[in-house]
Amino acid sequence: MTRVVLGIAGASGAALGLATARHLAAIGAEIDLVVSAAAERTLAEECGADAFDQITAVATRFHERGNIGASIASGSAPVAGMIVAPCSMRSLAAIANGLDDNLLTRAASVQLKERRPLVLMTREAPLTLAHLRNMTQATEMGAIILPPVPAFYMLPKSVDQVVDQIAARAVDLLHIAPPIALDWKG
Structure with a gap:
């Protein structure tokens, strides 16, 4: 079974985390969950x-954010990648600058150092130059920036359909199962 880390940071858009967890569970992935305060x-x-x-019930394992000794804090944990849904600008800044000050940011850094997929659903508007630079820096390190922009x-x-499609896109970016997001037919 494929194991995925799901981080939920404090930005608006918490429904993205719930939808992502449901999609991961539906494809049979084990979910290692970490949630910021x-x-x-x-x-x-x-x-x-x-x-x-609801979200902890879907998760296979729940990790306390302060437990930087958790399995997902190590590159030896056999995970396929990580999604942060939503990703606050604070978490983005910590990830982009290697500040592994909690389990969420440490687990993200592990994905980068191990060259595994890291999908960040960055959520803020409008963006400052600091936000843009942090997105660039995270991208240069290998992260995928996926702002939750409706298709x-x-x-x-409905809003639920928008959220569901964005979450499905994030799961698809891990390439762990056949695509689940709706595709454009042209």
């Missing part, structure tokens, strides 16, 4: 009081 609050505010329980050409009927 701000993300716990954002999950509750944006997705309901039980959102944290309007797919004519989504």
